Amino acid sequence: MQPATRLAILGGGEEELNLLSEFHRTAGIEIIGIYDRDPRALAMEIAEIIGVPTFCDDSFLPVFTGADYIIVTEKRKSFEREITLLTRERKKIINPSEAVNYLASGQAGGAEEGGDEAYQWPLHLEEALKYLNRITDRERLLKWLLEISVGAVGASAGSIMLYSEHAEELYIAYATGLSSGVIQKTRQKIGTGIAGKVAETMEARLLEDIVDTPLYREGRERQKIKSAISAPLDHEGKLLGVINISTNEGEKGLTRNDVETIEMLAGKITPILEQHLRIDSHEIREIEFQIRGYLETLFHKDIGFHDKFTYLSSYLAEKLGADTVTVYTATDEGDWLILGGSDQQLTIGSQATRIHCIKGSLARAYLSREEVIMTEVRHEIGMKFKPQEGGITSVYIPLVHTEPLGVIHFEFSSRDRIERFFRMKDTLRFQVGFFTYSQLRELRQSRRMDSLEDLSSITPVLVTMKDIKSRITHLPVLLSSLVKASMGSMHHSTPRGWEESYYHFPGEEPEKSLYREYDQEMLERVIARWEPIALSFMPAEVDMSEEPPIHHSIIAYPLFSSDDTKCVYIGYNKMPASPLDSSIFGRYEMELLGKVGEILVPLLAEGEEGMKGEGYMNFADLLKSNQKMLIERIRDEIERAERYHHSFTVTLFKINGLKEILEADYKNGLGLINELSLGIRTQVRKTDYFSWIESDLFGVLSLESYQRIGFLEERLSGYIRKVLSGTSIADPETCYPVSGYALFPGTQETPADLIREAKSRIDKQLKI
Incomplete structure (x- = not known):
């Protein structure tokens, strides 16, 4: 029986731990000791656990002299003294690659007297590859696969290129004899260049006398290549990559026999490589699952819009190994985007940079909904390379879900990271x-x-308000606030002439006359066609033949028209509440003003009604629009609750006796309602929706939980009682608030049923 090969390891770091795990309990190999000056080094602690002798002083020397081979990593300078002592004992000191070579050929440190290394290599190949199956680190796996191949044919350098299905190109995953800049930036499209042709045809290729061929000399980083072999790496018909092997001037030239050897090795290598890539796929699925969980958590966090996208960008940059991640989100203004969040830039409050997408990669990704991938590299034929450090790959991915939502931008400097990203980008x-x-x-x-x-x-x-004139005076303020206009005007025609009111118009000449003349022109345009107008103007960047308008956006809306009266609102210069909102007027503002028109018809009709009787009925009729809006709002919240699995409550407050006050004193009754309405809006939360829906009834849609809804009822009831006690027209004995609620999800499923349930609870309390 052949005696076991005795190995010793100098060093106790992570790489030495990998060596320990690869050779421990391997048939035919015995690890007789591991040395490091630090007894707490990782490999030292593991070695002690598994029973391998450890040394941290000169006591290692007698033991190590009994080793057949002593393995030391690239950190040889750290052990110069120890190596000197061992050299005196004439011990063979080898690096990790040479250790693997030994397993494959029975040799170490190159070819020995016993025969030709390239000839003996295949005899022990299966044994060597068995150990490589244990390696989980891709770079180390590719490094040793390449060294086995280079050693098998006596070559001096080579590279393994992997195939990116998404980019349809080859990239260098590991290489010897090339600078990091070339490795990082080299890309080869399938069908172009030597490696690209080999990948396309799936046939190995031998290149001879490269030094004397001008086609291959020009622009190449390695000028002394004599011969080369390029062979495909495919597993069950699927392309995994290409392996390239080369020799330099003064070395033996590669032959057809070497091509057969490399093809044989490629057949042995590809199952290991495919298994590693498959394991990598499981890791990708795990990352995708983690990102999904993070997004769910982030959605429910009570933080701002931009904060969420900033956190998301930072998380993705860390998880994907990206240099930068930036999310641009859509606005309501077509080809404008805003900076949603970035791991490199902090967005303060609700403000963010707006970007006009009219050209460039960002615009192309957003408007055309196509991915844009850009790499700092030049594709060249043959074996020419463009040496340049610090290659960056930029990827712009459009975000779409029933509509364009924005663009997410990634930058990668690591080729392995970008390749892994490509495999998960669709899910992402x-x-x-x-x-x-x-x-x-x-x-x-x-x-x-x-x-x-x-x-x-x-x-x-x-x-x-007591008369139409007062209403006309206040309407520009109310409507400008509604549509977020910085200025506004109201024009109301009667048989007696036009009544006009202005909000935030200049009060000094000549601006006053200039603005009002322009306003009059817009009024005439609306009256002529009786159609809404929404215009916007880009700021002039070049000289224009005509002077540009004094406003960047305008909305002019005909609110209503009858035989003897007309009403028109004109708003100027929209002020978006956030960068996400449109900076110009459009369809949304027109819809709001259309609903205003329905409200104003009875309020501005010529011939004022008395302040009792029929006037009271007009007020009740006007509240029907509020009822429709409340139902619409509840319907929207039901849809949200079903999608995001949250609950909400609809709470109604009836002020018993208020209807009788309106019948007895309509004017003061309306004043009381207005006071209550304004005050209640200050009592509810910002996320609550409040609306007065009947003459003595108002509703609040709240996202508060069922357990806290009692606090809302108590708070509002207390406020109403306080207001009622301070007025002379309300008797606390007969005029008081009563509330009822309905919870969703609960026994009811529609807005009307929720309102009906809340009313039934009010009725039960009134009967008690």
Whole structure:
């Protein structure tokens, strides 16, 4: 029986631990000791656990002299003294690659007297590859696979190129004899260049006399290559990559026999490589699952819009190994984007940079909905390389979910990282796209809720005003606030002439006349066609033949028209609440003003009604629009609750006796309602929706939990009692608040049923 080969290891770091794990309990090999000056080194502690002798002083020398081979890593300078002592004992000191070579050929440190290394190599190949199956680190695996191949044919250098299915190109995964810049930046499209042709045809290729061929000399980093072999790495018909082997001037030239050897080795290597890539796929699935869990957690965090995307960008950069990650989100203004978040830039508050997508890679990805991949590299034929350090690959991925949502931008300097990213980008695009969709939907929903609440408050405010002139005076303020206009005007025609009111118009000449003349022109345009107008103007960057308008955006809306009266609102210069909102007026503002028109018809009709009887009925009729908006808002919240699995409550407050006050003293009754309406809006939370829906009834849609809804009822009831006690027209004995609620999800499923359930609880309390 052949005696075991005795190995000793100098060093106790992570790389030495890998050697320990590879050779421990391997048939025919005995590790007789491991040495490091630090007894707490990782490999030293593991060696002690598994029973391998450890040394941290000169006591190692007598033991190590009994070793057949002593392995030391590239950190030889750390052990110069120890190596000197061992050299005196004439011991063979080898590096890790030479140790693997020994396992394959029975030799160490190169060819010995016993025969030709290239000839003996295949005899022990299966034994060597068995150990390589244990390696989980890709770079170390590729390094040793390449060294086996280079040693098998007596070559001096080589590279293993892997195939990227997504980019349809080859990239250098590991190489010897090339600078890191060339390794990082070299890309080879399938069908172009030597390696690309080999990948396309799946046939090995031998290149001879390269030194004397101008085609291969020009622009190449290694000028002394004499011959080379390029062979495909494929597993069951699937291309994994290409292996390249070369020799220099003064070395033996590669032959057809060497091509056969490399082809044989490629057949042995590819199962190991395919298994490693398959294990890598499991790791990718795990990362995708972790990102999904993080997105779910992030969605429920009570932080701002930009904070969420900043956290997301930082998380993705760390998880994917990207140099930078930036998310650009869509706005309501077509080809404009904003900076949602970035791991490199902090967005303060609700403000963010707006980007006009009219050209460039970002615009192409967003408007054309196509991925854009850019790499700092030049594709060249043959074996020419462009040496340049610090290659960066930029990837722009459009985010789409029923509509364009934005673009996520990645930058990678690591080729392994970008390749792994390509294998998971489709899943990532869907996950981040849906998250972005949910965030934008939440913001739009919040904006819509605010607008509906503003609409519902218009009626109580206007009906308390004693005449049409007062209403006309206040309408520009109310409507400009509703559509977020910085200036506004109201024009109301009667048989007696036009009544006009202005909000935030200049009060000094000549600006006053200039603005009002322009406003009059817009009014005439609307009256001529009786259609809404929404215009926007880009700032002039070049000389124009005509002077540009004095406003960047305008909306002119005909609110209503009858036989003897007309009403038109004109708003100027939209002020978006956040960068996500459109900076110009459009369809959304027109829809809001259309609902305002329905409210204003009875309020501005010529011939004022008495302040009792029929006037009271007009107020009740006006509140029907508020009822519709509340139902619409509840319907939206039901949809959100079913999608995101949260609950909400609809709470109604009836002020018993208020209807009788309106019948007895309509004017003061409306004043009381207006006071209550304005005050209640300060008592509810910002996320709550409040609306007065009947003459003595208002509703609050709240996201508060069922356990906390009692606090809301108590808070609002206390406020109402306080207001009622301070007025002379309300008797606390007969005029008081009663509340009832309905919970979703619960026994009811529609907005009407939820309102009906809340009303039934009120009725039960009134009967007690």
